[in-house]
Amino acid sequence: MSKKGLLGQLIQSFCCLPGVGAKTAQRMVFYLLQRDRQGARRLAELLLLAIDNINHCPQCRTLTEDALCVICADPARDRGLVCIVENPADVWVVEQTAVFKGGYFVLHGRLSPLDGIGPDELGLDLLRQQLAAGQVKELILATNSTVEGEATAFFIGELARKHQVKATRIAHGVPMGGELEFTDSGTLSHAFNDRKVF
Amino acid sequence: MSKKGLLGQLIQSFCCLPGVGAKTAQRMVFYLLQRDRQGARRLAELLLLAIDNINHCPQCRTLTEDALCVICADPARDRGLVCIVENPADVWVVEQTAVFKGGYFVLHGRLSPLDGIGPDELGLDLLRQQLAAGQVKELILATNSTVEGEATAFFIGELARKHQVKATRIAHGVPMGGELEFTDSGTLSHAFNDRKVF
Incomplete structure (x- = not known):
């Protein structure tokens, strides 16, 4: 055939x-x-x-069929708090926790000079404008915990500092319900370094 | 979201x-x-x-966009030799071996009374007509080597016998390049029973 x-x-x-x-x-x-x-x-x-x-939301760059995505269009969401994620799928995951009530900013990737992905490709100009507008009080850096993800978080953290905006990074450590025996050494050493008073 | x-x-x-x-x-x-x-x-x-x-070929029941599928429409193929397979995907697999130059008959399933699949659902009436027409000389039963596949092969073999048409079953045994150590006992016992003079 x-x-x-x-x-x-x-x-x-x-x-x-x-x-x-x-x-x-x-x-x-x-x-x-x-x-x-x-x-x-x-x-x-x-x-x-x-x-x-379906196109990008002009405010947070996530995928949406509307002029403004559901989250950006929701007046109950706190636009002073912006969570930076790599992909629209990450927005869904964070939304499922129902713990975050701020807005998002989707990078659609991470800084990766070898692949030709720089600040322009991640829409950081738009983020800079939003930071300059002065409404944002805190950036939560939720990029992935990879080398590129960390570099991207660092770069955006610097950007926030320039605009006198507080930047925080989500916690990394042993997953809830996880057992020490099966935790990789990178995660475990990170968990020890970031230990908190109990 | x-x-x-x-x-x-x-x-x-x-x-x-x-x-x-x-x-x-x-x-x-x-x-x-x-x-x-x-x-x-x-x-x-x-x-x-x-x-x-894409619909079923009226002669062999495989999926095709044409009035008659490519294989049935090919005058070089021997319509006296008909290979019975369960699915259109099986036709593709047999065609890839390039060793078979006859026609096909696709059952779109196997006899499975519990699931309500009987001879009518498998188009065996059409096969009976083709056998009665007298052009078919040999049926090659290439249904899968499962309980239902074997039962289906047996049923169609009986049908062939009624019309004085030769029915053959493809060989089952140790796969080419396969090692005895990793062959399951069912296949191995079948291979011993079907051994040939060397």
């Missing part, structure tokens, strides 16, 4: 999904066409709708 | 893919919207096209 037909093209197009290779793509396509054409149609239609309508 | 927006609906719609849960769906959606909108558009458009145009 030729791989050039519609079926072959469709399978190839599924390979653009993260973590999906030729075999998985084939399995997905056959499953959809044989078992769930209704679900497949819904997926395709929603995807087209999303591509055309 | 509300899960009810377009983004939430899109993520939920990705959960219809086999092996994709909420977390993976979220990752896929964010990846597509942030990194590969062009690939996402292509995927969605091809999927809609496939849903509307």
Whole structure:
């Protein structure tokens, strides 16, 4: 059977999904066409709708279909408190804790000079404007705890200092419910250095 | 952030893919919207096209966008030799070996009375008609080597016998390049029972 037909093209197009290779793509396509054409149609239609309508929020840069995202549009949220995250997915994770009632600023990446990702790509100009406007009282740096994430946090921390805005970093240590035995040494040494009076 | 927006609906719609849960769906959606909108558009458009145009071949029941699938339409293929497989994906796998030059018959499942899958659901009426037409000389039973697959092979073998058509089963045994040490006992005992003069 030729791989050039519609079926072959469709399978190839599924390979653009993260973590999906030729075999998985084939399995997905056959499953959809044989078992769930209704679900497949819904997926395709929603995807087209999303591509055309979902853009970055002009204030926090997260993905949204509205002119201003739900969080930025909510008057109950404290815009004086801004949490810096790397990805829109991180916003969802923090929102699920329901403990944070401020706003966000999504970088869509982290500083990575080798990949050509500098301050401009992360929208730090927009952040600078927001800091200069004087409404922000505290930046919570919640970038990932990787080398690039830490460097990004440091860079933004400097930016905050220039604008006399307080910058804090979320705590890193042993996860809740985690056992010492299974904690890696990097995390553990960090937890010892950041110990608090009990 | 509300899960009810377009983004939430899109993520939920990705959960219809086999092996994709909420977390993976979220990752896929964010990846597509942030990194590969062009690939996402292509995927969605091809999927809609496939849903509307891909149907079962009236002769072998595999998935095809044409009136007759590529294999059935090929005059060079021997229609006297018919390979019975469970899924369209199996056709692809056999085609990749390039060793088989006959036709196929796709069951789209296997006999499974508990799931309400009987001979009618597998299109065995169509197969009976093809056997009665007298063109088929040999049925190669390539259903999977599971309990249901074997039962299905047995059932179709009986059907072939009724129409005086030769039925053969593909060989089962130790895979090529496989080591005895890592072969399961079921396969190994089958390999011993089916041993050939060397």
